[in-house]
Amino acid sequence: MKSIILNEYTKIWSYMAFRVIILLHFILFFLVVLVTSRLDITIPGFSTDYLYQFPNIWEFFPWVASWFNLLLAILIILMTGNEYTFRTFRQHVIDGLSRFDLLTGKVFLIIAIAVYSMLMVLLFSLLFGFVFTRDMTAGLFVKKTYILLVYFVQAVAYMSTGFLLAILFRNTALAIVLFILYRLIIEPVFRLFFPPEARLYFPMKVISNLTPMPEFLSISSGNKADPGNVDTLNLREMGILAEDLPVYLNLLLALGYTALFIGLAWLLLRRRNL
Amino acid sequence: MEPILNIHQISKHYGRITAIQDLSLKVGAGSVFGILGPNGSGKTTTLAIITGVISPDNGTYQWYGKSASAAIRKKIGSLIEVPNFYPYLDLARNLTLVARIKGKPVEDIERVLKLTNLWYRKKSRFDTLSLGMKQRLALSAVLLGDPDVLVLDEPANGLDPEGIAEVREIIKGEAEKQKTIILASHILDEVEKVCTHVAVLKKGKSIAQGRVHELLAADDPVVVECDESEKLKSSLIRTGMSASIEKDGNKLVIVLKSGYGARDVNEFAHQQGIVLTHLETRKKSLESQFLELIKQ
Numbered sequence: 001m002k003s004i005i006l007n008e009y010t011k012i013w014s015y016m017a018f019r020v021i022i023l024l025h026f027i028l029f030f031l032v033v034l035v036t037s038r039l040d041i042t043i044p045g046f047s048t049d050y051l052y053q054f055p056n057i058w059e060f061f062p063w064v065a066s067w068f069n070l071l072l073a074i075l076i077i078l079m080t081g082n083e084y085t086f087r088t089f090r091q092h093v094i095d096g097l098s099r100f101d102l103l104t105g106k107v108f109l110i111i112a113i114a115v116y117s118m119l120m121v122l123l124f125s126l127l128f129g130f131v132f133t134r135d136m137t138a139g140l141f142v143k144k145t146y147i148l149l150v151y152f153v154q155a156v157a158y159m160s161t162g163f164l165l166a167i168l169f170r171n172t173a174l175a176i177v178l179f180i181l182y183r184l185i186i187e188p189v190f191r192l193f194f195p196p197e198a199r200l201y202f203p204m205k206v207i208s209n210l211t212p213m214p215e216f217l218s219i220s221s222g223n224k225a226d227p228g229n230v231d232t233l234n235l236r237e238m239g240i241l242a243e244d245l246p247v248y249l250n251l252l253l254a255l256g257y258t259a260l261f262i263g264l265a266w267l268l269l270r271r272r273n274l
Numbered sequence: 275m276e277p278i279l280n281i282h283q284i285s286k287h288y289g290r291i292t293a294i295q296d297l298s299l300k301v302g303a304g305s306v307f308g309i310l311g312p313n314g315s316g317k318t319t320t321l322a323i324i325t326g327v328i329s330p331d332n333g334t335y336q337w338y339g340k341s342a343s344a345a346i347r348k349k350i351g352s353l354i355e356v357p358n359f360y361p362y363l364d365l366a367r368n369l370t371l372v373a374r375i376k377g378k379p380v381e382d383i384e385r386v387l388k389l390t391n392l393w394y395r396k397k398s399r400f401d402t403l404s405l406g407m408k409q410r411l412a413l414s415a416v417l418l419g420d421p422d423v424l425v426l427d428e429p430a431n432g433l434d435p436e437g438i439a440e441v442r443e444i445i446k447g448e449a450e451k452q453k454t455i456i457l458a459s460h461i462l463d464e465v466e467k468v469c470t471h472v473a474v475l476k477k478g479k480s481i482a483q484g485r486v487h488e489l490l491a492a493d494d495p496v497v498v499e500c501d502e503s504e505k506l507k508s509s510l511i512r513t514g515m516s517a518s519i520e521k522d523g524n525k526l527v528i529v530l531k532s533g534y535g536a537r538d539v540n541e542f543a544h545q546q547g548i549v550l551t552h553l554e555t556r557k558k559s560l561e562s563q564f565l566e567l568i569k570q
Contacts (some may be wrong), residue, residue, distance in 0.1 A: 003374035003375065003377070006374055007371050007374055007375070010363070010367060010370065010371060011360065011363075011371075014360075014362060014363050014367060015362055016362065082360075086358060086359070086360055086361065087356075087358040088358055088359070088360060090327050090354075090358060091358035091359070092375060093325075093326050093327050093344075093347070094325045094326065094327060094347065094352045094354055095347065095348070095352070095372050095375045095376055095415070096344050096345070096347040096348030096349075096350075096375050096376050096377075097344060097375055098343075098344035101344065273322075273327060273328045273329065274327045274328075
């Protein structure tokens, strides 16, 4: 097991494209949260500062980070597609790895990248949160921290989807194009043929709903996300945003899809010639 | 003695194309087993199956009397088709990955790179190597950890004459250490020099196999020269001793039926009152034997 992890580490850190994409991911996230924090919106009663305060920041930053999950999925597709392009999956089996070891290596990589991404969100959440929160209490700080873990599951789920496509098509470019098409066009269009309540169960919908768009109007008007506050501006209650599934159900479904995608990838790896 | 590798009736099809049909082979410990055949005869498919990258449609194979497993493959050094490495990694890092997979000491990298004359390029990226160097690196990976069994598919591919000679010396050196070597090659001269056993494949089937000297001894023609060659020829045909007789200048090239040898020809000629001025058993080269088998 140790040798599999060490090998994945050797492969990624010597690979320029990996370092560039990770750096890009980090910088883009930082720039977005930095630039947004400097926005000066002068609407009476509204302030973007509230987004950067605990506990709202635990909702806001994972949502922003979720925009860049695409980069992480591309990274996994690239690293898996390379194994086919260079025929190194084949060589590893010849040298003595089992096909399950091939899968294990890539699952480790997915988890490692998701941990990195979660730690990045945690780091910036702490930095910005402590700067922007005035009346800091332990209760406020801890409230909604679970969203970080939900974000972790989301990143894993996105990358698992990319991993399955890379294993399925064994071609990096094709897998990336199909991942983007499926996420942005194919599934959204397909969902339209189903009733609204059924649409919530599609994989990309489930995964993206793990970190839903924060209720900006409600938060920036000073409401600290107290669901009992009847004076808040709640877009879902107003019918502007669709109702989502409960978080626990979304989480379970996302974990189920992740297991399904990795299971399918395992089946393909086991059955097909390398 | 239990064979190191026992292939039993394996078949592999790619759609309608039959790559291998009911192939059975046994490779004994310490033997150098050559697999010969024209392009598309199933050599590489056979080697890909025994190294785990392709699953056979039917049949079984065993290494060391056990079903194939990743643990067994770690004990075997294999080079199948082309060298497969990460182009962006240097030689040492590429071999480090292989050493970790095989559970062999990383310190052995220096030995194998020196053996293949690549030590001076250890910090070079794989994609900067020439084809011959890539092949030598693949050979380094095969030799990493000093495995008891080597599986080599066209190891001299892409090498210049000097490189081919180097590879031959390496294989000979490994064979002298009583290692089991399974070698697929187009260079029949190499196979003849190195191999103890050989199997000839044609369209996915084994058409001949056995010890190299036995295979070459079969059908060795007897060449005779005498003043009455026509008389000898017709007499031999009448006795049914010969399978074929061809005239080669003043000489007769006689392929005898099983159980007859040069001594029988000599005695027969003497009985007929024919004086032979020349009698020899002409040794066939593996190449000529191979070409004859393939033509059949």
